[in-house]
Amino acid sequence: xxxxxxxxxxxxxxxxxxxxxSAASKKAPKKAPKKLxxxxxxxxxxxKTNDVSTVWTRPVAGTGLMVDVRxxxxxxxxxxxxxxxxxxIEEIQRVDLAGWREIGKLHKSLPESNLASGTAVxxxxxxxxxxxxxxxxxxxxxDVLADCGGVVRWGGDxxxxxxxxxxxxxxxxxxxxxxxxxxxxxxxxxxGEGAGAEVNVLSPSRRSRADSLARIQRSA
Numbered sequence: 001x002x003x004x005x006x007x008x009x010x011x012x013x014x015x016x017x018x019x020x021x022s023a024a025s026k027k028a029p030k031k032a033p034k035k036l037x038x039x040x041x042x043x044x045x046x047x048k049t050n051d052v053s054t055v056w057t058r059p060v061a062g063t064g065l066m067v068d069v070r071x072x073x074x075x076x077x078x079x080x081x082x083x084x085x086x087x088x089i090e091e092i093q094r095v096d097l098a099g100w101r102e103i104g105k106l107h108k109s110l111p112e113s114n115l116a117s118g119t120a121v122x123x124x125x126x127x128x129x130x131x132x133x134x135x136x137x138x139x140x141x142x143d144v145l146a147d148c149g150g151v152v153r154w155g156g157d158x159x160x161x162x163x164x165x166x167x168x169x170x171x172x173x174x175x176x177x178x179x180x181x182x183x184x185x186x187x188x189x190x191x192g193e194g195a196g197a198e199v200n201v202l203s204p205s206r207r208s209r210a211d212s213l214a215r216i217q218r219s220a
Contacts, residue, residue, distance in 0.1 A: 037103075040110065042171035043070070043117035045103050055100045055118035061188075062196060065092060068099035070118030073181035074168055077148055078121050080184045081166050083195035084144045085123055089137045098122040111158055111167055120167030128164040130156065142210040143201040149180045150213055157217045169217075 036044040049055045049068045057068050060079050063086045069075045086092045103116035114120035124132070133141065133156075145152055151174070155165030170177060187194030200206065 039103075039113040039115075039117040039119065040108075041114050041117070041119060041168055043074075043114070043119045043168070044172075045113075045116045046070075046100065046118055047102075049100050049118075060086070060097075062087075063092065065094060065097050067097055067121055068118065069121065073177050074119050076181040076184050077152060077168065077177070078119075078166065080188075080195055081144055081148065081152060082121060082123065084147070085141070087196050088140045088144075089133070090124075092123060096124045096126075098125050110160055111153070111155060112162065112165060114167040120165060122164040123166065125164045128155070128162045130161045130163060132156075132163045139210075140201050142214050143199070143206055145217070146206070146210040146213050147184075149176060149183075150216070151176050151180050153217055153220075157214075157220075 039045055044054075046053045046055045050057055054070050054072075055068055056071050057066050058071065058075055058079065059066055060082050063083060065082065065086070067079070067082065069078055082092065082097065099115065099121050100118045101115040103113060106113045106116055111120070115122070122128075141154065145154060151168055151170050153167055153169035155162035155167070158165075168177065184194065187197075201210070
């Protein structure tokens with residue numbers, strides 16, 4: 001009787017096993033996390049600013065200006081660009097500085113879409129056509145871009161020229177973004193360095209650095 005009972009239990013368990021495995025196999029596979037829409041440079045687009053967002057209205061120190069920009073490393077870099085432009089190229093009026101914009105108002109495939117992720121700014125939006133800067137101004141601008149180690153691109157070098165546009169040209173996983181931001185923050189914390197400090201953009205070392213980057217970005 002004990003043997004018969006054991007055999008019966010084993011048969012019962014055996015008959016249940018395939019059914020259990022079959023039920024498990026019918027479970028739907030887990031869905032992969034939904035990817036967030038990104039701007040042309042690969043950064044996530046934000047639908048709004050200052051509320052459950054990575055884009056906030058931030059001050060541009062020493063200028064009286066404010067700009068909607070992605071907080072953190074991107075903010076440090078783009079604010080540095082704005083400050084040097086304001087101090088060394090042309091004083092920026094409040095109406096001549098723009099940051100984040102809704103993606104629905106932008107061309108999604110063009111660099112201007114980077115405004116929607118808070119990784120771009122426009123300086124003098126109405127002066128987007130080619131030739132908006134005098135040669136001495138562009139000389140300073142090239143030095144500013146060199147300060148940013150190649151992670152900021154000027155829309156004046158794009159095939160669809162937009163000289164008002166400055167944007168982060170690398171994706172969010174590029175380590176250079178953090179490195180450049182840390183360098184700029186170090187300058188800002190050191191008297192006599194960073195935006196507003198006197199620099200000789202005509203020095204051979206600075207010219208060489210700026211010209212080298214210009215050749216790369218113009219050909220990209």
